Amino acid sequence: MARYLLLRIANYVVLLFIAVSLAWVLAQTQLHPRQLFEIRNPPIDPVSVENILRAANVSDQVPMWDRYVTWIKGIVLHWDWGSTPGGGDVGEEIGRRIWVSFRLVTAGWLLGTVIGVTLGAWTAVRQYRISDRVVTAIVLLLVATPSYVTGEISKMIATTINKGVGFQLFLFLGEKSTGTLPGYPLAELVDRVQHMVLPTLVLTLLGLAGLSRLQRGLMLDALGSDFVRTARAKGLRENKAVMKHALRTALIPTGTYFAFQAASLFVGATYTERIFSFHGMGMYGVDTISKQNINGIVAVTAFGGLCYLVGAILADIMVAFLDPRVRLS
Amino acid sequence: MTDFRIAEEPELLEGATAPIVATSKRMTRGQLVRRRFLRNRGAVIGLIIIGVLVFLALFGGYVLPWQYDQRDTTQYYKPPSAAHLFGTTQAGFDVLAMTVRGLGKSLIIGFMVALIQTTLAALIGSSAAYIGGWYEKAWLWVIDLMLVLPSFFLIAIVSKGGPKGQYAWLLLVVMLAAFGWQLSARVVRSLSMSVKEREYVAAARFMGLSTPRLLVRHIIPNIASMLIVDVCLGVGYAILGEAGLSYFGYGVQAPDTSLGTLISEGALSTTIAPWIFLAPASFLVLLVMAVNALGDGLRDALDPTSQSGGQA
Numbered sequence: 001m002a003r004y005l006l007l008r009i010a011n012y013v014v015l016l017f018i019a020v021s022l023a024w025v026l027a028q029t030q031l032h033p034r035q036l037f038e039i040r041n042p043p044i045d046p047v048s049v050e051n052i053l054r055a056a057n058v059s060d061q062v063p064m065w066d067r068y069v070t071w072i073k074g075i076v077l078h079w080d081w082g083s084t085p086g087g088g089d090v091g092e093e094i095g096r097r098i099w100v101s102f103r104l105v106t107a108g109w110l111l112g113t114v115i116g117v118t119l120g121a122w123t124a125v126r127q128y129r130i131s132d133r134v135v136t137a138i139v140l141l142l143v144a145t146p147s148y149v150t151g152e153i154s155k156m157i158a159t160t161i162n163k164g165v166g167f168q169l170f171l172f173l174g175e176k177s178t179g180t181l182p183g184y185p186l187a188e189l190v191d192r193v194q195h196m197v198l199p200t201l202v203l204t205l206l207g208l209a210g211l212s213r214l215q216r217g218l219m220l221d222a223l224g225s226d227f228v229r230t231a232r233a234k235g236l237r238e239n240k241a242v243m244k245h246a247l248r249t250a251l252i253p254t255g256t257y258f259a260f261q262a263a264s265l266f267v268g269a270t271y272t273e274r275i276f277s278f279h280g281m282g283m284y285g286v287d288t289i290s291k292q293n294i295n296g297i298v299a300v301t302a303f304g305g306l307c308y309l310v311g312a313i314l315a316d317i318m319v320a321f322l323d324p325r326v327r328l329s
Numbered sequence: 330m331t332d333f334r335i336a337e338e339p340e341l342l343e344g345a346t347a348p349i350v351a352t353s354k355r356m357t358r359g360q361l362v363r364r365r366f367l368r369n370r371g372a373v374i375g376l377i378i379i380g381v382l383v384f385l386a387l388f389g390g391y392v393l394p395w396q397y398d399q400r401d402t403t404q405y406y407k408p409p410s411a412a413h414l415f416g417t418t419q420a421g422f423d424v425l426a427m428t429v430r431g432l433g434k435s436l437i438i439g440f441m442v443a444l445i446q447t448t449l450a451a452l453i454g455s456s457a458a459y460i461g462g463w464y465e466k467a468w469l470w471v472i473d474l475m476l477v478l479p480s481f482f483l484i485a486i487v488s489k490g491g492p493k494g495q496y497a498w499l500l501l502v503v504m505l506a507a508f509g510w511q512l513s514a515r516v517v518r519s520l521s522m523s524v525k526e527r528e529y530v531a532a533a534r535f536m537g538l539s540t541p542r543l544l545v546r547h548i549i550p551n552i553a554s555m556l557i558v559d560v561c562l563g564v565g566y567a568i569l570g571e572a573g574l575s576y577f578g579y580g581v582q583a584p585d586t587s588l589g590t591l592i593s594e595g596a597l598s599t600t601i602a603p604w605i606f607l608a609p610a611s612f613l614v615l616l617v618m619a620v621n622a623l624g625d626g627l628r629d630a631l632d633p634t635s636q637s638g639g640q641a
Contacts, residue, residue: 030490
């Protein structure tokens, strides 16, 4: 087991290194931070522009290989992911934004998973009945609706409700209010909850749509399998056969999916961040590209890749422990 | 799998006392697939919706009362009315005409991306399975590598730095397809693994057929049903992917429009003029739903092991 996992991890490390290097080459060749300074008025002295770009290791006048070596050395020797042409530190910025994304995504992810699995299993048991058809139709609609549409619509409905009740019940600008809060107890907590309701709702809907479809299919397979029929034939009550025999088996692949997604919580949800003005990882990725911040976008890519691979390893471990059919030797 | 024998409903002969004779009729695979497909109501509705949307995108300019570049100088920022079914924009343009124009671009991008990525998946997946060895290992490794990279950001980088102009959207098509074939290629590979063990493949090989020909003539046709479904679902993913990139301004660039760019423009004025946002958004959702329903229906109809219920 340990040997298998170590080999897997070694393979992933090599994979991640090459992937990030490719992203670095792509960003260095496609983005042009010099343009940022060329449009300034009054114009800046080209020599000082060159110095700024060289300080950030993004000058296109330095040979590519030299820039690459400098970049790798910085990461390996000092864990320094570089700086923006303006001088900000990329690592610091990411360290802060990871937690913004985490706070934004966690609640919606958990709710979406729980509701999605429950709905999927429940509709599978009630296949082709009215309740199954209604839920399946709603899920089909949700699967086809991207999160920016769900988000905008939720904001429109919330605005109407706010007008209806006469005060700002739902807030949707960032994580918390910036001004002074009213004096009642737990005001800060209430304020945060008011901000979190809509993004959490959007992320929950997004999560439950995909997951309930997956779970319904898995559960249908399990319900039709021989061992569940055997359990029923031997006199087990239907409830018990469904819960203990069918659901338990059908949860194994969902468990891996869950583990796989866990790491991506830190990468955030780009559209939801944009709609509700959260300054998390997803928006950092978008902003770095529009601001020609090469070191920033490469770091975001590296972090995204790392999360993907951590998720993959977690999923591997889950499969190895949960599924008796997987033999590692 | 080509000839199913279907027992028809027993016909009562005239006189009614004669023994019931079950007549049987041969049914071609095409008939079987058609019958299974038509039984799936969702898929049929999906197909009709796609047909209507494609018709609108192609001939909307002739059918609709307003053109996308035609101003109605009496109607600014007006909600839906009889004259303008989906209302007008701030500049007096008809929202329906604009949406239909954006729909056309989204459809073209969706179909092109889906066709390219499924072709890539079919060629790479089946050749990896058939040739095996280092060739297969190398491709599996490339697939892993591309899945690690967050495709959204990489496409955005290329879109930001890449060439601009009238044909910039073709680059978007290439990039979306380049990051879209990996998971399908894995499925194609595992399906081809079992196909390549069949005797007729060995026979073809011993007759001296070249590898590319063998792949195209003998292996890929046997996984055609999976590929058809893959194209169909790929259209949905590609349209959503393009719309998502356009939402951040990294997709289709002005003066071109797609559903994504219209949605992102409409999102700016949802409080004053929600119809500008709702029209392209509902077209997008309707289109993706229709494509998904069609894909699911095709899967049930084409899959010989499908338990789509009913007879045959």
